[in-house]
Amino acid sequence: MNKASELNNYFRINSEFVKKDESDVEKFYVWTHKSPNINLYPDIIFFKCLVTSIEGENYKLKEILPETNSEYIVKKEHLFNCNKMVNINSHRLNDMVHQNSAEVLNTLALRYEKNYIYTIAEPMLISINPYQLIDVNMNDYKTMNTHELPPHVYTYAKDAMLDFINTKNSQSIIISGESGSGKTEASKLVIKFYLSGVKENNDISKTLWDSNFILEAFGNAKTIKNNNSSRYGKYIKIQLDENQNIVSSCIEIFLLEKIRVVSQENEERSYHIFYEILRGMSEEMKNKYNIKSEDEYKYISNKSITIQGY
Structure with missing residues (x-):
């Protein structure tokens, strides 16, 4: 024929x-x-x-x-x-016969219901925010063949590390998504993976990890979709030596949402730092620096929505 x-x-x-x-x-x-x-x-x-x-x-x-x-x-x-059957235990969308938009969404939804939040769509990793902590043994991804384990952010972090070691070329990991999709937490997992491989304790590693909390205070805010939404983009550069120790790091910030300082939508807040200062200060410090209550500050009054941890 x-x-x-x-x-x-x-x-x-x-x-x-x-x-x-x-x-x-x-x-x-x-x-x-x-x-x-x-x-x-x-x-x-x-x-x-x-x-x-x-x-x-x-x-x-x-x-x-x-x-x-x-x-x-x-x-x-x-x-x-339609695919005749959906194998939700398959971690790769590339294995589907029909890979159209409808089948991809249906498969992702079915996998999410079974707590499979990571799915491979080569060369990408699709992540759906579970809005809860999921216990994963990072050491398994460091010591075992990651491609024999369920996909994870650690899989891609390790692949980038191995490519760096084998090729001596710089590697990039792009984390992208809408507000509330889990970009901030994914970037933390990547950094955590690399810091766990540091063979000697050094101040650079600690500073890099601690910087997350400073950046979140000044650059994250509550939105309708997300209580800890990053309102900026960041480019993190990490330099390693031949022993996989971090020798330097640099974080560049861009596209900060400046308007949020003076204007927020209903059910949203300004940046965490303002609320953390007011709620973290003792009465003695407030009196010393003439700090007033939230209701007396125009840009955060009526925005005093309490968020646990922020």
Whole structure:
């Protein structure tokens, strides 16, 4: 069979192929973002449907997830293929047959429900913030083959270290995401991993770790999504010697949200430092430096939302 005739035996949906079997059309599932019920389920992007009939470019669907059983017609260009089964124990999205947006989101959601917050999408690591501490033995990632362990930030930190040792070239780790996605904690884990490898105690290592608390005080604030949101970007440079000891480090700050000092949205706060000073001072110190109560400061009054630890 030549290539052209072989492709005729497939449905083509969103540039992916699904085997064509007219007698088995009712077992053909798809995702769509064109459901008429989308306003009823604002938290759902893609709806899973059963294909009941096909007429040219028009697909008649029966909605099964959520289980509304609604029937409607959607054009082929608005459909995404479903994988026949989702192996939530597979840590790699690259292993999926269909890697479209709908399947990726569905797989990530199912894995998150099983407390798999890290998933590999080479060359990236996708992390979903669990908003809780997860106990992980960092020593396993330092001493074992990390690719035989569940994916973690430590996996990528170690890979960068090994590449640095083997190639003698500088390595970069980019941590990106929206507010509340866990960037601050991820960067701490990377630093923690490298500090744990320091063979000799030195002041540089301690200073680098302690700088996190200073930066968070002056550069982090409560937002609607996140009680400890970084309102700036940072570039951390760490230099190591041949024994993997940290010999120098540098942190460059950029894009600080300066407007937050004088203006915040409802249910948000200014930077932690203002509240920490006021709440950490003794009455004696307040009297000595003429420090007033929060309500008397315009830029933080009515923003005195109490946050544990900040």
